[in-house]
Amino acid sequence: MATEFVARGADLELVGIRKEFPGFVAIENLDLKIPAGEFFALLGPSGCGKTTTLRLVAGLDSPTKGKILIGNKDVTTDKPHERPVNTVFQNYALFPHMSVLDNVAFGIKQRKVSDPMPKALEALKLVELEHLAQRRPAQLSGGQQQRVALARALVNRPSLLLLDEPLGALDLKLRRQMQVELKAIQMEVGLTFLHVTHDQEEAMDMADTVAVMNKGRIEQMGAPETLYERPKTIFVSKFLGQSNLFVGDVAESNSDSVSINVAGNKITVPTKRAEKTTGKIAIGVRPEKATFHEDQAPTSAAGLNIIGPGEIIDIRFTGVSNQYLIEIPQIGKVTVFAQNVGKSPVTELGAKVWVSWKVEHSFGLSDLPAENGEGK
Amino acid sequence: MSKFSLGKYLLPTYTILAFVFLMIPIAYTFIFSFNDPFKNTTGWQGFTFKNWTGVCNNIDVCLAFGNSLLIATIATIVSTILGTMLAIAVTRYEFKFRSATNLLLFLPLATPEVVMGAGLAAQFLNVGIPKGIGTVIVAHILFTLSFVVVTVKARIATLDPKLEEAGRDLYAPPVQVFAKITLPLLLPGIMAAALLAFALSFDDYIITAFNSGTEVTFPKYVFAAAVRGIPPEANVIGSAVFIFAIALVLVFQISGAMRSKALAKKN
Numbered sequence: 008m009a010t011e012f013v014a015r016g017a018d019l020e021l022v023g024i025r026k027e028f029p030g031f032v033a034i035e036n037l038d039l040k041i042p043a044g045e046f047f048a049l050l051g052p053s054g055c056g057k058t059t060t061l062r063l064v065a066g067l068d069s070p071t072k073g074k075i076l077i078g079n080k081d082v083t084t085d086k087p088h089e090r091p092v093n094t095v096f097q098n099y100a101l102f103p104h105m106s107v108l109d110n111v112a113f114g115i116k117q118r119k120v121s122d123p124m125p126k127a128l129e130a131l132k133l134v135e136l137e138h139l140a141q142r143r144p145a146q147l148s149g150g151q152q153q154r155v156a157l158a159r160a161l162v163n164r165p166s167l168l169l170l171d172e173p174l175g176a177l178d179l180k181l182r183r184q185m186q187v188e189l190k191a192i193q194m195e196v197g198l199t200f201l202h203v204t205h206d207q208e209e210a211m212d213m214a215d216t217v218a219v220m221n222k223g224r225i226e227q228m229g230a231p232e233t234l235y236e237r238p239k240t241i242f243v244s245k246f247l248g249q250s251n252l253f254v255g256d257v258a259e260s261n262s263d264s265v266s267i268n269v270a271g272n273k274i275t276v277p278t279k280r281a282e283k284t285t286g287k288i289a290i291g292v293r294p295e296k297a298t299f300h301e302d303q304a305p306t307s308a309a310g311l312n313i314i315g316p317g318e319i320i321d322i323r324f325t326g327v328s329n330q331y332l333i334e335i336p337q338i339g340k341v342t343v344f345a346q347n348v349g350k351s352p353v354t355e356l357g358a359k360v361w362v363s364w365k366v367e368h369s370f371g372l373s374d375l376p377a378e379n380g381e382g383k
Numbered sequence: 384m385s386k387f388s389l390g391k392y393l394l395p396t397y398t399i400l401a402f403v404f405l406m407i408p409i410a411y412t413f414i415f416s417f418n419d420p421f422k423n424t425t426g427w428q429g430f431t432f433k434n435w436t437g438v439c440n441n442i443d444v445c446l447a448f449g450n451s452l453l454i455a456t457i458a459t460i461v462s463t464i465l466g467t468m469l470a471i472a473v474t475r476y477e478f479k480f481r482s483a484t485n486l487l488l489f490l491p492l493a494t495p496e497v498v499m500g501a502g503l504a505a506q507f508l509n510v511g512i513p514k515g516i517g518t519v520i521v522a523h524i525l526f527t528l529s530f531v532v533v534t535v536k537a538r539i540a541t542l543d544p545k546l547e548e549a550g551r552d553l554y555a556p557p558v559q560v561f562a563k564i565t566l567p568l569l570l571p572g573i574m575a576a577a578l579l580a581f582a583l584s585f586d587d588y589i590i591t592a593f594n595s596g597t598e599v600t601f602p603k604y605v606f607a608a609a610v611r612g613i614p615p616e617a618n619v620i621g622s623a624v625f626i627f628a629i630a631l632v633l634v635f636q637i638s639g640a641m642r643s644k645a646l647a648k649k650n
């Protein structure tokens with residue numbers, strides 16, 4: 008593989024970024040630091056400002072306020088062609104009047120790198136498309152176009168590679184394969200990747216750090232496991248996986264644990280896993296961390312949250328696990344995943360059950376669900 | 384299938400008739416370019432190649448043709464360049480009076496040629512510019528400009544701005560982006576605009592008549608000559624231009640077909 012013109016990855020830092028479009032604030036106040044060589048995923052729902060953020064970093068738009076630093080150099084006013092950044096665009100943006108090979112060679116030719124063509128061919132090999140080098144982009148499938156776009160950016164070995172949902176058009180198999188390859192490339196050349204996606208699995212699978220973005224703000228940022236195990240806001244707890252949330256006033260609070268009272272049920276969270284310890288708070292648990300018990304309530308024990316009884320109102324078989332939806336009076340609906348290991352305790356609709364989970368699996372959130380929400 | 388089918392007979396008949404109707408004047412011109420101009424030019428006198436081999440024996444026709452070529456070439460080049468820049472400006476940039484500019488650019492298309500021709504002539508008279516080839520060129524640039532803008536604008540509308548952004552992202556400074564991406568992608572539209580401008584300028588009579596003074600262009604010559612009967616040399620030039628245009632179209636079509644065939648084979 009071509010290694011002689013490798014640039015090292017560089018830090019990216021966004022300081023107090025704000026972006027306004029006429030009559031619309033796309034990004035309110037964004038602070039972000041990505042260390043060199045990291046695979047960073049920006050995850051968020053459609054329209055939350057992911058593409059806008061990438062465009063600001065690439066220099067295609069300029070921020071209304073704030074600073075952008077790449078490798079500790081302020082590039083806020085630099086033109087796109089002056090920044091050591093390349094983008095894989097959301098809709099590829101391949102040059103239709105050039106062959107695939109010329110597309111890939113465009114950047115290195117502009118920078119007057121020696122031997123552009125062999126290097127471009129090398130990059131095409133990386134994405135397994137060297138046999139289509141002479142075709143026009145219009146003669147490729149969507150997935151192939153996406154790989155050309157990837158090669159066209161990668162060949163430049165930019166200090167910072169921006170990927171705007173680069174795998175969106177690929178089928179699942181190719182997508183997995185490209186994920187592995189992307190990750191391998193990133194590790195091998197040590198580039199900094201800023202990868203935008205709305206596929207949470209992809210983000211958690213590939214990234215060293217995931218930032219969850221919502222309405223132009225970063226809601227939470229951290230290692231994928233941390234984000235999953237300890238979401239801090241309602242939005243993150245819902246956006247990354249599923250959550251059962253319970254809202255109530257704090258009844259007890261000490262240095263070990265915080266408990267709330269929900270319709271007579273005591274739900275406890277370790278203090279170090281709670282964002283808020285006073286007033287009305289929301290406590291959540293992941294469906295796979297909860298179990299349910301038939302016939303009688305489990306004996307209450309320290310370190311166990313027990314709610315119920317409720318009624319199973321829906322059962323879904325998803326293959327690896329069964330999903331039970333349980334309606335508990337005054338609390339609402341609770342989802343429980345039970346691994347499909349052939350000894351599921353109950354499979355009947357309408358069964359009367361109690362739900363329990365370990366206190367250490369609870370997480371306390373900093374905000375409350377929107378008012379219309381029932382137990383959720 | 385004994386039932387009478389409208390599509391099977393009527394449509395082809397109608398199409399053939401329409402085609403014949405369209406082709407008759409051209410065929411007439413072509414045939415009469417071989418007419419031996421023994422005494423007069425209105426009737427068929429006999430077949431000859433003399434008109435084709437000695438087309439410039441009638442020096443007036445050739446001079447007029449040369450003038451028209453010169454005018455059309457200069458007018459096309461200038462109005463294509465100006466028009467392309469204008470089209471890019473009004474579609475890509477925000478500026479004050481942009482919509483007004485758009486409207487004004489469209490206006491000449493709707494203005495009767497007589498009005499434009501006469502208006503221009505009056506202006507040239509006002510500022511004391513003597514009429515001649517120069518004034519005709521200016522007039523032609525003026526009236527072809529709107530056509531160029533409209534044609535190129537249509538092409539720009541299909542151009543994805545993301546492509547230029549991709550170019551900028553790939554280290555190309557603005558001039559390179561324009562040369563390597565914008566211009567090549569607009570080229571089909573610009574070529575079409577240039578061809579249109581050339582054709583419009585080449586056969587314009589009305590505006591030319593108002594602004595050319597004593598200079599003679601090909602349409603002006605034919606128009607004047609038609610009173611007495613068109614000289615066969617004019618028919619030769621008319622036919623030659625027609626054949627040239629058809630050949631041009633054919634070359635484009637065939638090369639396009641060959642290219643896609645070659646690609647199909649490669650895959």
Ligand SMILES: Nc1ncnc2c1ncn2[C@@H]1O[C@H](COP(=O)(O)OP(=O)(O)OP(=O)(O)O)[C@@H](O)[C@H]1O
Pocket residue numbers: 028029031033051052053054055056057058059060097205
């Ligand atoms: N040029 C613009 N003018 C006005 N509003 C814009 C412009 N570009 C984007 N927006 C708005 O800014 C918001 C963020 O857009 P952005 O493209 O960054 O979303 P995104 O997170 O990339 O979404 P997706 O996942 O659908 O690609 C959207 O609400 C969008 O409507």
Ligand SMILES: [Mg+2]
Pocket residue numbers: 057058059097171
């Ligand atoms: Mg986007």
